[in-house]
Amino acid sequence: MENVIEEKTPKGIVLKIMVDKLKFLAFARGGATVYSDESKTKLLHDIPTVVFIGSDFIVPATALKGDYSLHKVLKGKALVSFQLNEKDEERYLFLPVISAVDLIPIKVKKMNSVAELVKAIQAGLKPRYIIVTNTITRGDVIIIKNRFTGAHIILVDDKKTTFEAELFQNIEDKKIPSERRATDIIKEININMLSNNPVFLARLHLRELNFAKVSQLLLDFDLSKEDTEYILSFLNTLIKRSEAKEELANHIDKINLLKKSFQFYLNLLNYNDDEIKKMIHECRSANDIAAYRTLIAKVKPMHAGNETEFAFTDYENMLYEQNERLQS
Helix, strand or coil: CCCEEEEECCCCCEEEEECCCCEEEEECCCCCECCCCCCCCCCCEECCEEEEECCCCECCCCCCECCEEEEEEECCEEEEEEECCCCCCCEEEEEECCCCCCEEEEEEEEECCHHHHHHHHHCCCCCCEEEECCCCCHHHHHHHHHHCCCCEEEECCCCCCEEECCCHHHHHHCCCCHHHHHHHHHHHCCHHHHCCCHHHHHHHHHHCCCHHHHHHHHHHCCCCHHHHHHHHHHHHHHHHHCCCCHHHHCCHHHHHHHHHHHHHHHHHHHCCHHHHHHHHHCCCCHHHHHHHHHHHHHHHHHHCCCHHHHHHHHHHHHHHHHHHHHHC
16 A cells, blocks of 8 residues: 655645655645646656765754655755754755745655665665765765766855755756766776776776776676676677777777687676687687686686586686697
8 A cells, every 4th residue: 555644834735745656746725736847747746865975964854754854945945954063053955846835855864975875776765966075085976976877966065054956857867978977987086996887897998998907807707698798799899990990990909809708708607518619619829728718717616516517627628728739
């Protein structure tokens, strides 16, 4: 059964709050609908989620019920009060509101760290506004944006007492241009801070033509089949573009070598026996053999305890024999 809580505002507006869906309906005194958009086509209003990151923040609950609190709306802006610490004066965050209500439910959370926020986002939290102090790093900002691009990050300090946010309905339309994202990030943060997203890293490194770091992903991550396929698609795109782009054409041997490594890894994951044996037979350099040996050693434990494990031992023997033939 839908968890619906009814609230009545000082102006007599009835709010029917759907806590689980983070939505609410609003009705004026006479029962007329209060719409959530200026064109009067949308009945459901969003309950915005506001997250304060920092153990020192003090965020008082206002008429707290369920997983939300009620906040005053003044001149089209919802008011959220907070303090930076126990000795701090009261400060105010203003959130733009389209609907003509005098009270609005808001989900307000306080978290101690970006890591805690990331876990909450992975569990389904969708913050509209994230409030931080200048202690947050650029790397933290990138991590937040990488995890949830729709979030609007607001930096607060002790020099101001009021802070205004952008209209939250429009935030999700803002995207970081794909052609800028990788370049900007690599200049601003330590790349290790993004080490939980190998596909993203592969795209970044390939834009920088840093093939060694792309190859390193095979060693640093237990890449899934899906991740490997994505990276292979990036490499195939580079190979195709190399026909018309001299800069890529100059690196085509390195790109093809990377493609072979990722394809061999994918074949191992999928246990494509014929393809694995074919690629081993086609090895023409000691570098290929060394790379394949490393990948077999990496994937072999994933097949421990079944018949496939013995096949991996055969692949190791085949590589040894191929290496002997190359040296003779």
